[in-house]
Amino acid sequence: MENGGLNQKDLVDNPNPRLPICLCLDTSGSMRGKPIKELNSGVSLLMHAIREDEIAKYSAEIAVVTFGDEPSPVCDFEPIDGQEEPHLEAYGETIMGGGVSISLDLLNKRRKTYSSLGVDYYKPWLVLISDGRPGDNIRPSVGRIHSLADDGKITVFAIGVGNDADMEILNKYSPQRRALRMNGLRFREFFSWLSDSVNVISRSMPGEDIELDTESIDEWAKV
Amino acid sequence: MTLVSRWRLAGKTARGKGHIPNGIPCQDRISLQFQKGIAVMALADGAGSRSHSHIGAEVATRTICKEIIHSFDSLYSMQEASAKKYLLTRVLDNLEEKSETIDCEIKSLASTLLFVAANTKFSLAGHLGDGVIGVFSNGEIQVYSEPHNFEFPNMTIFTTSTDAIDAFRLYRTKNEDISGFVVMSDGAGHSLYHKSKRIFGKAVDKMFGWFTDNRDETTSNMIGNALRKLIVPRTQDDCSLALMRLQFFEFDELLGGETEVKKAFLDVSRIDGLVNRINVLKEYIEDRTLQEIDQRLQISSRTIRRHLNALRCLGISIT
Numbered sequence: 001m002e003n004g005g006l007n008q009k010d011l012v013d014n015p016n017p018r019l020p021i022c023l024c025l026d027t028s029g030s031m032r033g034k035p036i037k038e039l040n041s042g043v044s045l046l047m048h049a050i051r052e053d054e055i056a057k058y059s060a061e062i063a064v065v066t067f068g069d070e071p072s073p074v075c076d077f078e079p080i081d082g083q084e085e086p087h088l089e090a091y092g093e094t095i096m097g098g099g100v101s102i103s104l105d106l107l108n109k110r111r112k113t114y115s116s117l118g119v120d121y122y123k124p125w126l127v128l129i130s131d132g133r134p135g136d137n138i139r140p141s142v143g144r145i146h147s148l149a150d151d152g153k154i155t156v157f158a159i160g161v162g163n164d165a166d167m168e169i170l171n172k173y174s175p176q177r178r179a180l181r182m183n184g185l186r187f188r189e190f191f192s193w194l195s196d197s198v199n200v201i202s203r204s205m206p207g208e209d210i211e212l213d214t215e216s217i218d219e220w221a222k223v
Numbered sequence: 224m225t226l227v228s229r230w231r232l233a234g235k236t237a238r239g240k241g242h243i244p245n246g247i248p249c250q251d252r253i254s255l256q257f258q259k260g261i262a263v264m265a266l267a268d269g270a271g272s273r274s275h276s277h278i279g280a281e282v283a284t285r286t287i288c289k290e291i292i293h294s295f296d297s298l299y300s301m302q303e304a305s306a307k308k309y310l311l312t313r314v315l316d317n318l319e320e321k322s323e324t325i326d327c328e329i330k331s332l333a334s335t336l337l338f339v340a341a342n343t344k345f346s347l348a349g350h351l352g353d354g355v356i357g358v359f360s361n362g363e364i365q366v367y368s369e370p371h372n373f374e375f376p377n378m379t380i381f382t383t384s385t386d387a388i389d390a391f392r393l394y395r396t397k398n399e400d401i402s403g404f405v406v407m408s409d410g411a412g413h414s415l416y417h418k419s420k421r422i423f424g425k426a427v428d429k430m431f432g433w434f435t436d437n438r439d440e441t442t443s444n445m446i447g448n449a450l451r452k453l454i455v456p457r458t459q460d461d462c463s464l465a466l467m468r469l470q471f472f473e474f475d476e477l478l479g480g481e482t483e484v485k486k487a488f489l490d491v492s493r494i495d496g497l498v499n500r501i502n503v504l505k506e507y508i509e510d511r512t513l514q515e516i517d518q519r520l521q522i523s524s525r526t527i528r529r530h531l532n533a534l535r536c537l538g539i540s541i542t
Contacts, residue, residue, distance in 0.1 A: 003452055004433055004445045010426035011453065012417040017376040055459070118419020120376040153374070203241055205271050205460050206335075206353055206379040206409065 016058040017120035019201050020077055020110045024103040026130035026161070027066040031090035035131060035161060035185055042187030044085050049195035051080055056195070059122075059202040063106045067099025068092035077110045096134035100126070100141040100173065107154070122201050123155050127194065128173055129182075131161040142172045149175045159190065159221070180221040189220035225474040225508055226542045229488070230262035230341060231403075231434045234465025235447030239410055241459030250277045250334075251408050251463035254284035255443075257538050261295045263288045264465040265338040268354060268408040270381050275325065279318055279332025283382055286317045291340040291347065299345050299395055307391050310349065314382055333381035337368070339404040339467055343540050346401065348394040351387060353379040355416050357423055359403040359431060359468070364423050366416075368392060370409060379409075403431060403468035410460030411450065426453075434468045436483035438490050442466070474508065490537055503530040508541055 023046075025039060043064065050056045057080055064075040069092025075083065107124045114121045126145070148154040158170040158179035170179035182190060197212045238249035250269030257263075265284040269276025290313050291298060298306045314336070315329075322329040335352025348368065350356055356368040371380050371390060380390045405427055407415055415424050430449065433442045450462045470488055477485060478501065482494070489504070491497045499522055506516040513531065517524050 003449050004429065006426050006429055006449050006453060008453065010424055010429060011414040011457070012422075012424040014413050014416075014418055120418070122377060123375050201377075203459055204377040205239075205241065206268075206377055 015117070015119045017122055018114060019056075019060045019122040019125070019198060020063070020107055020114075021060060021125040021127065021198070022063045022065060022103040022107050024065045024067070024099050024126060024128045025088065026094060026096070026099075026132065027068045027088050027090050027092075028094040028132060029068070029091050030094075030132050030164065031161075033090075036088055036090040038185040038187040039129070040086075040088050042191035043088070045188050046191040046195050047080060047083065047085055049192065050198060053195075053199055053202070056198050056202045057081065060198045061110070063103070063110070064088075065099050065103045065106065067095045069095065071095050071098035071102050073102055073106060076106065093135040094130065094132045095136045096128075096130055096169070097136045097138035097141045100128065100138070100145070103128075104141065104144050104148070122204070123153065125155045125157065127157045127159070128170065129159045129161060130170065131165050133164070133166040134169060138169065138172070145173055146175055157194070161185070180217065183218075183220055183222050186220040193217065193220060226471055227474050227477060227504075227508075227539055228343065228469060228471040228542070229537050229539045230257060231439055231442070231468040231470055232257060232262055232264055232465070233434065233439050233442035233446055234264060234266070234406075234463070235443055235450055236461065236463035237447065237450035237455050239459055239461040240455060242461065248277050249461045250280060251410070251461040252277065252280035252284050252334075253406075253463055253465045254288045255465060256288045256292060257536070258292045259295075260342050260538055260540075261292050261340055262342075262467055262538065263291050263338065263340040264404070264406060264467050265336070266354065266406045266408060266463055266465055267334040267336050267382075268352070268410070268461065268463070270333040270335075271377075273331045273333055275327050275331045276334055278321060278325065279382070280334040282317050282321050282332065283314050283334050283336050284338075286314045287336065287338045287349070291338070295340060295342065295347065299347055303393055303395075307349075307388060307393050310393075311351075311382070311388055311391055318382065330383050333383040335379060335408075336382055337406040339406060341398060341404075341467065341469070343469075344398055346394075346396050346398055346404070348396075348404070350392045350394075351390060352381060353409040353412075355407055355409075355412050357405040357407075357416075357427065358401060359405075360400050364405070364427055364431070366421050366423075367404065368394065369421065370412070370418070398469065401469070403466065405431070405464065405466050407464040408460070408462060410458050410462040411454055411464045413458045413460070414454045414462075415464070430464070431466060431468060434466070434470065434487065436481065436487050438487050438492065441487075490533065499526060500530050500533070503527055504534060504539070507531065507534055507539075 267280035
């Protein structure tokens with residue numbers, strides 16, 4: 001008997017571990033014009049790249065939260081295959097604290113869903129991109145981030161766009177690694193780097209020292 | 224009524240497809256040994272991308288087998304904390320020695336560690352890190368030791384972790400109703416053990432049945448084949464699995480049984496070898512000396528000695 005009489009029906013199906021990624025994006029009025037166009041292009045590139053990767057597409061899940069006047073979830077977590085790409089528009093103030101809070105709520109809710117279904121998940125990611133200063137009280141959301149980071153329960157990437165981005169504020173949101181200022185409007189390069197990083201995590205195994213590619217950061221950031 | 228029994232051992236490792244692009248060798252290791260009436264199987268999964276973790280896994284499995292064979296009775300009866308400390312310390316001492324020999328940090332030799340050892344009456348098992356141990360009892364396979372529970376799947380605990388001694392689980396039990404054990408790495412577990420339901424797939428039961436009419440070496444090769452063809456394609460990780468089975472026969476039942484079953488139990492590949500081994504076994508059961516057997520059987524002394532040695536090495540127990 002081939003394979004000693006074993007076949008696929010004798011095996012079990014464990015769900016693939018998930019990597020939940022929340023993009024928390026500044027869509028305030030100052031992002032009008034080329035910045036929002038490049039941001040849309042970058043998000044589209046990220047989602048496309050993940051869909052095309054045979055491992056990442058069963059692992060990475062993306063949610064998008066925007067903060068202009070009214071921070072709101074634009075896309076909730078779902079399998080990426082059927083997920084629609086958001087179309088982002090720029091207007092209003094920069095309610096960053098509100099945007100980060102909603103993002104953390106989404107990540108927390110998704111984590112609980114995974115746990116209830118017995119699905120393993122990698123450490124969640126929060127990707128925060130802003131070109132300005134927050135127009136609301138950010139202390140509560142900064143406190144939540146620090147608490148999660150201290151417990152090793154979140155990875156934050158904080159990216160400032162343009163000369164008016166408040167890097168000091170962004171650094172408050174990123175206690176594990178310094179915030180980076182994007183070089184021009186290199187959203188596509190950034191999201192390409194991010195999708196490569198997703199691939200590294202999706203393939204990681206216990207005990208691996210996960211090293212994201214730091215050498216190519218200077219393709220999109222002022223280092 | 225005369226009962227004959229022995230522990231059967233089989234297992235294999237297979238390199239994960241995620242390691243091939245980077246040229247990383249298989250980092251899983253298993254060690255299967257039977258000496259002094261003790262059967263031991265040990266499995267270690269080398270830590271991720273650490274450069275020498277396959278060497279560390281080799282050291283860990285060999286150390287455990289050696290120490291348990293040497294000290295099974297005292298490890299079974301001493302206080303649990305002392306037994307855990309003794310075993311882990313021996314593993315770390317040998318890892319330290321190896322790190323000096325090959326000039327590397329001890330952390331690069333990190334691995335998980337799972338093992339089961341048994342004589343005819345008692346079992347001793349240990350578990351550090353992920354992977355899973357199962358027990359066959361009353362015709363069913365159940366979880367004996369679950370993977371170490373971390374929030375994120377790319378984290379686990381290793382031999383060189385600072386909290387290894389606290390995380391190390393040791394199990395000691397009588398073999399009542401137990402007919403065997405399985406140990407597997409998390410790579411193999413992805414297809415053979417349902418994590419959230421905490422149950423094993425049918426495949427493990429089928430593999431356990433391979434011992435019935437296959438010798439241990441053949442069963443190991445069948446396990447290797449199944450890992451490579453069915454299980455490795457479903458994960459990026461290395462996959463490894465080892466089985467122990469306690470087989471009992473009423474001696475007359477064995478004699479009257481199927482040829483392939485007899486060959487498997489007595490570990491012979493040829494019919495003429497089987498005939499001689501059975502004849503020597505009959506004399507062995509009567510506790511006759513080599514000289515007495517020599518006089519009674521029409522085969523050469525050399526052949527008799529060879530079969531007697533084989534029966535002793537197989538650890539066939541007679542009650």
